[in-house]
Amino acid sequence: MTNVFNPPARTLMGPGPSDVNPRILSALARPTIGHLDPQFVAMMDEVKSMLQYAFQTKNALTLPVSAPGSAGMEACFVNLLEPGDKAIVCQNGVFGGRMKENVERCGATAILVQDDWGKPVDPAKLAQALADNPDAKVVAFVHAETSTGVRSDAATLCKLAAENNCLSIVDAVTSVGGIEVAIDAWGADAVYSGTQKCLSCVPGISPVSFSERAIAAIKNRTTKVQSWFLDMELVMGYWGQNTQRAYHHTAPVNTLYALHESLLILEQEGLEAAWARHDLNHKALAAGLEAMGLSFVVDEEYRLPQLNVVTIPDGIDEAAIRQSLLQDYNLEIGAGLGPLAGKVWRIGLMGYACNQTNVLFCLASLEQVLR
Numbered sequence: 001m002t003n004v005f006n007p008p009a010r011t012l013m014g015p016g017p018s019d020v021n022p023r024i025l026s027a028l029a030r031p032t033i034g035h036l037d038p039q040f041v042a043m044m045d046e047v048k049s050m051l052q053y054a055f056q057t058k059n060a061l062t063l064p065v066s067a068p069g070s071a072g073m074e075a076c077f078v079n080l081l082e083p084g085d086k087a088i089v090c091q092n093g094v095f096g097g098r099m100k101e102n103v104e105r106c107g108a109t110a111i112l113v114q115d116d117w118g119k120p121v122d123p124a125k126l127a128q129a130l131a132d133n134p135d136a137k138v139v140a141f142v143h144a145e146t147s148t149g150v151r152s153d154a155a156t157l158c159k160l161a162a163e164n165n166c167l168s169i170v171d172a173v174t175s176v177g178g179i180e181v182a183i184d185a186w187g188a189d190a191v192y193s194g195t196q197k198c199l200s201c202v203p204g205i206s207p208v209s210f211s212e213r214a215i216a217a218i219k220n221r222t223t224k225v226q227s228w229f230l231d232m233e234l235v236m237g238y239w240g241q242n243t244q245r246a247y248h249h250t251a252p253v254n255t256l257y258a259l260h261e262s263l264l265i266l267e268q269e270g271l272e273a274a275w276a277r278h279d280l281n282h283k284a285l286a287a288g289l290e291a292m293g294l295s296f297v298v299d300e301e302y303r304l305p306q307l308n309v310v311t312i313p314d315g316i317d318e319a320a321i322r323q324s325l326l327q328d329y330n331l332e333i334g335a336g337l338g339p340l341a342g343k344v345w346r347i348g349l350m351g352y353a354c355n356q357t358n359v360l361f362c363l364a365s366l367e368q369v370l371r
């Protein structure tokens with residue numbers, strides 16, 4: 001006989017998902033109502049306006065895609081690119097690689113601008129690629145690279161894209177709620193995020209936002225978006241401004257209660273206060289990690305406070321350490337990905353998990369298992 005599944009109570013300090021605030025977990029348990037119920041529709045409007053706050057944008061086309069961050073990424077590429085288009089993809093980690101895959105699966109050509117893992121995207125290399133490819137339609141990059149813990153200069157990269165008549169696609173999955181994301185000030189055209197990082201919500205939803213320029217590009221398409229589910233013109237029938245909302249797909253009703261609660265928590269704390277909390281706890285964790293002899297992969301000025309990537313000392317069985325943290329301390333930290341696999345640990349301080357207690361707990365546990 002199969003038993004009820006009761007997950008252990010872990011502290012999640014990896015690259016995501018992060019610990020979910022109990023307020024959000026209890027929001028999930030509220031009664032399910034219809035996805036076209038007038039009360040639910042009113043809640044959707046609040047979700048949209050709180051997302052505009054989190055993204056710092058007035059973009060009307062700002063909504064949560066009913067699927068994880070990868071679907072938000074795909075929504076941006078499939079709506080903006082058509083077969084035969086050219087897109088410049090800046091790659092400095094795992095997720096830039098996925099962007100390239102998306103471009104190619106749209107039947108478009110990807111021009112790669114590569115930087116070493118652990119380094120930010122170099123604006124000079126992007127400028128050169130734009131000069132070499134005046135026919136490019138899109139520039140895509142990851143603002144906060146979760147595989148390396150590096151932050152790229154989104155404002156400069158979006159400006160370069162706009163000056164060269166390109167639309168910008170920005171991955172803000174790990175940034176929203178942890179560091180500043182300012183869609184309107186950056187002039188970004190299509191931005192996607194995720195709920196499971198600094199929003200501390202359950203995984204499975206991807207907030208997205210499209211500028212007027214991006215909407216115009218979508219309206220001027222000569223081919224149909226190849227994905228029915230992610231076609232923004234169809235999704236708008238449900239999430240759009242019109243009062244008469246039409247069925248597109250059955251929205252994940254309770255997960256959207258959870259998102260509403262998490263955005264409310266962010267609004268109550270205030271964006272600036274949330275960024276300051278991430279910065280403060282990161283500095284404390286960094287001081288402790290460095291005192292233990294661990295060194296950061298990323299130069300200080302480009303480090304993400306919400307994702308601390310440190311080099312594993314020689315002679316350490318890194319998987320055994322993570323296993324022991326999980327088994328003995330119920331503490332999850334992340335392993336390295338791609339070329340950094342086996343070489344680094346990724347220690348998250350995201351959203352609800354970003355607090356002083358967790359900083360001290362993580363340092364003390366790591367110190368014990370490294371003895």
Ligand code: PLP
Pocket residue numbers: 015016068069070071073095142144145146147171173174194203204
């Ligand atoms: N982009 C970045 C930077 C991420 O860190 C992730 C997930 O970790 C994704 C995209 C994909 O999001 P998801 O795993 O929710 O599909």
